[in-house]
Amino acid sequence: MTTHCAIEMTVNDKRYTGLVEPRLSLADFLRDHLGLTGTHVGCEQGICGSCTILLNGETVRSCLLFAVQAHGATIVTIEGLAAKAKSGDRLHPIQQGFLETVGFQCGFCTPGFLMTTYEFLQENPSPSEEEIRERLTGNLCRCTGYQNIVAAVQWAAERLRAR
Amino acid sequence: MAETSSRFIGRSIKPYKSKRFVTGDGTYVSDVCLPNMLHAALLRSMHAHARIGAIDVKEALAIDGVVGVWTGRDIEERISPFPESFEIHPLPWLEGVKPVLQGPRPTALAKGKVHYVGEAVAIVVAADRHRAEDAVDAIGIEYEPLPVVVDPEESLQPGATLVHDGSNNNVVFSFSIEKGNVNRALGAQPTMLRERFRHHRYCAAPLEGRGVVAWVEPKTHMLTVWSSTQMPHLVRRQIAAQLDLAEENVRVIAPDIGGGFGPKVFVYPEEILIPFLALQLGRPVKWIEDRSEHFISTAHGRDQLHDIECAFDQEGRILALRDRFLLDNGAYNPMGLTDAYNTAAHLQGPYKIPNLSVSGTCVSTNKVPNAPYRGAGRPEAVFVMERCIDMIATRLHLDPAEVRRRNFIQPQEMPYQAGILYRDGQPVCYDSGDYPETMNRALQGAGYTELRARQPELRRSGRYVGVGIACYVEGTGVGSFEGAKVRIDASGRVIITTGASSHGQGHETVFAQIAADLWGLTPEQVSVVEGDTASIPFGCGTFASRSTVTVGSAIHGASAQLKDKLLQVAAHMLEANPDDLELAGGRVSVRGLPQRAVSFSELARAAVPGWASKLPAGLAPGLEATFYFEPRTVTWANAVHVAVIEVDIEIGTIKLLDYVVAHDAGKLINPLLADGQVHGGVAQGIGAALYEELAYDENGQLLSGSFVNYLLPGSMEVPKIKIFHLESPSPLNPLGVKGLGEGGAIAPPAAIANALADALSPFAPRVNAIPLTPDLVLELLAQKEVRSEASAV
Ligand code: FES
Ligand code: FES
Numbered sequence: 036m037t038t039h040c041a042i043e044m045t046v047n048d049k050r051y052t053g054l055v056e057p058r059l060s061l062a063d064f065l066r067d068h069l070g071l072t073g074t075h076v077g078c079e080q081g082i083c084g085s086c087t088i089l090l091n092g093e094t095v096r097s098c099l100l101f102a103v104q105a106h107g108a109t110i111v112t113i114e115g116l117a118a119k120a121k122s123g124d125r126l127h128p129i130q131q132g133f134l135e136t137v138g139f140q141c142g143f144c145t146p147g148f149l150m151t152t153y154e155f156l157q158e159n160p161s162p163s164e165e166e167i168r169e170r171l172t173g174n175l176c177r178c179t180g181y182q183n184i185v186a187a188v189q190w191a192a193e194r195l196r197a198r
Numbered sequence: 199m200a201e202t203s204s205r206f207i208g209r210s211i212k213p214y215k216s217k218r219f220v221t222g223d224g225t226y227v228s229d230v231c232l233p234n235m236l237h238a239a240l241l242r243s244m245h246a247h248a249r250i251g252a253i254d255v256k257e258a259l260a261i262d263g264v265v266g267v268w269t270g271r272d273i274e275e276r277i278s279p280f281p282e283s284f285e286i287h288p289l290p291w292l293e294g295v296k297p298v299l300q301g302p303r304p305t306a307l308a309k310g311k312v313h314y315v316g317e318a319v320a321i322v323v324a325a326d327r328h329r330a331e332d333a334v335d336a337i338g339i340e341y342e343p344l345p346v347v348v349d350p351e352e353s354l355q356p357g358a359t360l361v362h363d364g365s366n367n368n369v370v371f372s373f374s375i376e377k378g379n380v381n382r383a384l385g386a387q388p389t390m391l392r393e394r395f396r397h398h399r400y401c402a403a404p405l406e407g408r409g410v411v412a413w414v415e416p417k418t419h420m421l422t423v424w425s426s427t428q429m430p431h432l433v434r435r436q437i438a439a440q441l442d443l444a445e446e447n448v449r450v451i452a453p454d455i456g457g458g459f460g461p462k463v464f465v466y467p468e469e470i471l472i473p474f475l476a477l478q479l480g481r482p483v484k485w486i487e488d489r490s491e492h493f494i495s496t497a498h499g500r501d502q503l504h505d506i507e508c509a510f511d512q513e514g515r516i517l518a519l520r521d522r523f524l525l526d527n528g529a530y531n532p533m534g535l536t537d538a539y540n541t542a543a544h545l546q547g548p549y550k551i552p553n554l555s556v557s558g559t560c561v562s563t564n565k566v567p568n569a570p571y572r573g574a575g576r577p578e579a580v581f582v583m584e585r586c587i588d589m590i591a592t593r594l595h596l597d598p599a600e601v602r603r604r605n606f607i608q609p610q611e612m613p614y615q616a617g618i619l620y621r622d623g624q625p626v627c628y629d630s631g632d633y634p635e636t637m638n639r640a641l642q643g644a645g646y647t648e649l650r651a652r653q654p655e656l657r658r659s660g661r662y663v664g665v666g667i668a669c670y671v672e673g674t675g676v677g678s679f680e681g682a683k684v685r686i687d688a689s690g691r692v693i694i695t696t697g698a699s700s701h702g703q704g705h706e707t708v709f710a711q712i713a714a715d716l717w718g719l720t721p722e723q724v725s726v727v728e729g730d731t732a733s734i735p736f737g738c739g740t741f742a743s744r745s746t747v748t749v750g751s752a753i754h755g756a757s758a759q760l761k762d763k764l765l766q767v768a769a770h771m772l773e774a775n776p777d778d779l780e781l782a783g784g785r786v787s788v789r790g791l792p793q794r795a796v797s798f799s800e801l802a803r804a805a806v807p808g809w810a811s812k813l814p815a816g817l818a819p820g821l822e823a824t825f826y827f828e829p830r831t832v833t834w835a836n837a838v839h840v841a842v843i844e845v846d847i848e849i850g851t852i853k854l855l856d857y858v859v860a861h862d863a864g865k866l867i868n869p870l871l872a873d874g875q876v877h878g879g880v881a882q883g884i885g886a887a888l889y890e891e892l893a894y895d896e897n898g899q900l901l902s903g904s905f906v907n908y909l910l911p912g913s914m915e916v917p918k919i920k921i922f923h924l925e926s927p928s929p930l931n932p933l934g935v936k937g938l939g940e941g942g943a944i945a946p947p948a949a950i951a952n953a954l955a956d957a958l959s960p961f962a963p964r965v966n967a968i969p970l971t972p973d974l975v976l977e978l979l980a981q982k983e984v985r986s987e988a989s990a991v
Binding site for chain 2: 056058059066067070071072073074075076077078079080082083085112113114116117126130133134135137139140141142143144145146149167168169171172174175176177178179180181182183184185
């Protein structure tokens, strides 16, 4: 029953190949095969958003995709976010924003929020608080009550607009 | 030791060493990956109550990559059962309360029968998780279903199904406490409330579930276990005890933890099974709980049913309160009477109640075990008490804030003896606080007076806006102990080691702030090591709003000892009197002669054994001191929450317009991090009040076993929370601190329920249960007619 499929994809600007079972989720491939454990799995049911990554420039829930579906894709995970910063910056403004406003506690949901925010601020560089809250509904956080996360997004938006 | 200067204590410093959380470099248990590692999956009962018949593992074992299958039979000789509860009972409490404690002892895998859906029946180890799960599906198992008991009241009826073989009834823990004479007081008083309140079953749902990795070093046989736990030392003790190992050969590490909130405070079957299998197989074994498993295998919380009688006078002063309540244990209650007794001990809240009687009974049902969740029995107590206060106000046509004022303990009455015992065996004694002022601050913050003034007009325009107040007190910083080791290493850094373990609270920062002030350093010059049994011999863990109080005080104690020694070494090296020395910037110098100084680093290198030693005679080598803080009793924090809501009476939805918290947790070390704890607690309390419920059907099947139907509040549901801090220092510890980790979650169900009753007051709704779902709200509205007839009687 276990046929393996050859896949290849670009993750955080590096090319990877793999031989995987069709049932392997993309999240598991990133975490267990590529060692990119910053993508977290909080539910495996597509609800919590901790596993959010960028696939061909758009956010997806990597727990809901099979690795084989990402064959040929270009992926950015949390580990690749800093590289999207202006050259010379060690962290992306969104990462800085979460640190500045303490938009995390246990940190488990944080990578998902950062990836969602990355896409969101490209679409909407000057969001209102209401728009931020609306956009973040797809990511659950059990620790922070969201207040500092919203502030982090505002902080990052301002910083990104300024540059 | 000289007074602590507050250069860092009290400042909103951002958390240290947190970059890993925004770069994906945190290390959670599921990120631990070892060479040659195997993966485990569990077969869990689909039945709420059934006898286990034949188990056929042939097909499972035939699957390629499967290493083995173990059932209850296979382990019974090799893994001893769990204790009936992990609660430690101090003698004065046992003697004072005389509780009934007769809990059953669970086994790591079910044997004979299963007691709830989700109970572990067998465990499979395979080359990867997929194969392990394939094998779980391939296990053939025969069950003989038994009658199921899901209702806690039914479980008490004569002839009820018994959850545990060999028991006479389903009561496992019970107690009663009394002060004054409740019978007489209730008998003498015509004005009385008789109500039934239900605080439903819900759970902590940390975003990271549980998980365990175990590895045995093949040459030394040293067992290392990574677990997503709040209590690494307890896990180590239990592994050693249940697997008959020497504790010194077991090391438990709690790495980054993706949220705890209570259910990770005791030891679960997997924390024993996975190390057992690693020892059996000589290879690392990993098990990570998935979300569906989490809902049926990690402890649930709350689930209490209260019947109260409350007598009060015409001024609204409470004269007597009797509360008989049931706690639905589920099949086991690993934390014994912790929740139930907390409920009793916190019921009086910030009020003077001359006559009180509380009896709590924990009963078994065929559901997931129940254990503490953020607040641990307090949200239940506060829901009861605060609803009572509002009901009294309604009866007497008084403002609910005024009824609270009339019942409050006054600041000049501190310390206040509440007349009952705490679970540490000491009398409940509120140590400091100004309850009327806390409420004033919350009411001002919410614009209470203006809201009340606007309400009639809003109602006329068809808007049902309500304001709800909830007050509470919280015993924090409970014992029995926590320790800190303070060490100065050759680089001159101060290193703090403790048995507590952080899962997002920001311990590293808070402890570094405390140590920095004690040592005249900056927090960056302090390192904090937590969550590893190899680093300190004893530890309790992080739970019950206790770490800042207990660890902070232990850091204080250990620092005092170490400073004494440091000064002796420095005095010897500088040929000065210890009294003439002072500490600043990582150096010890002679007062007034800053150039005559020696650095911490030089001192550490001098305080060694052997030829390089520059120690004075009679002083032992090493710059290190350990201090275990054993609080005599808890210190009492207090808070007032105000919720402002609007109800859509057409569809029954509730919108939070405003949420205000006035909070007094004594001296604050870091207001920024304190706010974060309050935000998160309130968000969880909002979930409890409005959305989250673990409902069971009559067959004991869980109806809300995923995030699809167990609704966590999201960014649109949690409003901006306004926080006001008061600081009444605790006289019970050297830092004046009180705990605050749980507080936020304690009051929202009560505040929001009160706000709902207020918003719908024209309909006189009886808001006696949560969650306040649209269905429930519509039901309350529909009962209006019936109610007005009944109250005319
Ligand atoms: S793990 Fe993918 S959405 Fe929760
Ligand atoms: S920080 Fe813990 S879940 Fe968001």
